[in-house]
Amino acid sequence: MTNSRIFKQQNQLFRRYQGNPILTPRDWPYPANAVFNPAAVRLNGHTLLLVRVEDRRGFSHLTAARSADGITDWKIDPEPTLLPEPKAKEGIWGLEDARIVRMEDGGQYAISCVSFSAGGPLVSLIMTEDFKTFTRMGTPFPPEDKDACLFPRLFNGRYAMIHRPIIRGQAHVWISSSPDLIHWGHHEILIPVRDGWWDCHRVGLGAQPIATDSGWLIIYHGVRMTPAGQVYRVGLALLDLEDPRHVIRRSDEWVFSPCMPYEMTGDVPGVVFPTGAVVDKASNQLRVYYGAADTSVAVAVADLDAVVEFVSSCPVP
Numbered sequence: 001m002t003n004s005r006i007f008k009q010q011n012q013l014f015r016r017y018q019g020n021p022i023l024t025p026r027d028w029p030y031p032a033n034a035v036f037n038p039a040a041v042r043l044n045g046h047t048l049l050l051v052r053v054e055d056r057r058g059f060s061h062l063t064a065a066r067s068a069d070g071i072t073d074w075k076i077d078p079e080p081t082l083l084p085e086p087k088a089k090e091g092i093w094g095l096e097d098a099r100i101v102r103m104e105d106g107g108q109y110a111i112s113c114v115s116f117s118a119g120g121p122l123v124s125l126i127m128t129e130d131f132k133t134f135t136r137m138g139t140p141f142p143p144e145d146k147d148a149c150l151f152p153r154l155f156n157g158r159y160a161m162i163h164r165p166i167i168r169g170q171a172h173v174w175i176s177s178s179p180d181l182i183h184w185g186h187h188e189i190l191i192p193v194r195d196g197w198w199d200c201h202r203v204g205l206g207a208q209p210i211a212t213d214s215g216w217l218i219i220y221h222g223v224r225m226t227p228a229g230q231v232y233r234v235g236l237a238l239l240d241l242e243d244p245r246h247v248i249r250r251s252d253e254w255v256f257s258p259c260m261p262y263e264m265t266g267d268v269p270g271v272v273f274p275t276g277a278v279v280d281k282a283s284n285q286l287r288v289y290y291g292a293a294d295t296s297v298a299v300a301v302a303d304l305d306a307v308v309e310f311v312s313s314c315p316v317p
């Protein structure tokens with residue numbers, strides 16, 4: 001481990017916003033049990049979070065919250081923004097944990113979220129331009145599958161999507177591709193769990209992939225089962241910019257771990273679950289939005305160059 005890596009780790013790459021959590025059920029304009037795991041994207045000069053809202057039946061839907069500075073003064077839609085399609089089988093127990101990218105070709109936003117179907121959780125792909133009207137594109141993969149995100153550009157004429165199926169009880173991060181967003185193939189394991197490590201039990205994509213000059217920055221969650229329960233922590237990886245099936249680097253250590261009261265107390269204690277990120281171009285600040293203890297929304301910030309420098313110094317997997 002180089003000195004600069006130890007230095008960065010000890011001085012914490014990511015800093016929590018002191019006013020965390022930034023959104024709680026008490027802020028909601030209608031009754032909610034929990035608000036957490038938000039997708040994040042820039043829209044019309046604002047930060048838009050598409051927040052998972054769990055109602056008091058235990059079902060979730062997605063609601064948009066907008067803020068000019070991405071930290072304070074959130075304007076929350078007065079009603080659910082995105083509910084399961086009434087007649088479709090895919091979301092009978094709700095929609096959860098969205099990720100969003102803005103497609104580089106036409107400006108459409110691609111939302112990938114979890115639909116809780118009778119057959120288990122699976123990924124739904126939904127397109128929108130304004131977060132008011134939505135085009136449902138169906139379900140790329142069968143259950144059980146979660147933690148998916150489309151890349152915002154094509155690679156050799158094919159779309160690429162990261163997702164996290166559970167196959168033979170194993171929860172690795174996979175990547176698949178498609179010529180048309182309907183037919184999917186070329187399925188490969190991208191980021192596997194690591195036996196014995198902090199991310200031995202399950203891994204899954206966190207925020208949407210972020211394009212940098214050094215490659216696609218991947219913020220992922222890793223889970224370890226402990227005698228005290230499961231711990232959800234956060235690691236980093238870097239994928240080749242031209243061919244995201246190629247993992248260039250992966251952090252040995254986690255870079256973010258639950259420790260604050262709002263991360264240790266709630267419906268599921270010991271969870272930090274990043275699902276969205278925004279880069280503030282003027283300050284080069286990376287803002288990572290995460291669910292805290294499956295109860296509230298929190299944000300941590302980092303200098304994007306420092307994060308890329310750190311992950312670039314991590315081992316080649």
Ligand code: BMA
Pocket residue numbers: 037096097232268271273291294
């Ligand atoms: C995962 C997902 C997330 C949740 C996390 C921690 O499996 O269901 O929605 O935040 O567990 O409970």
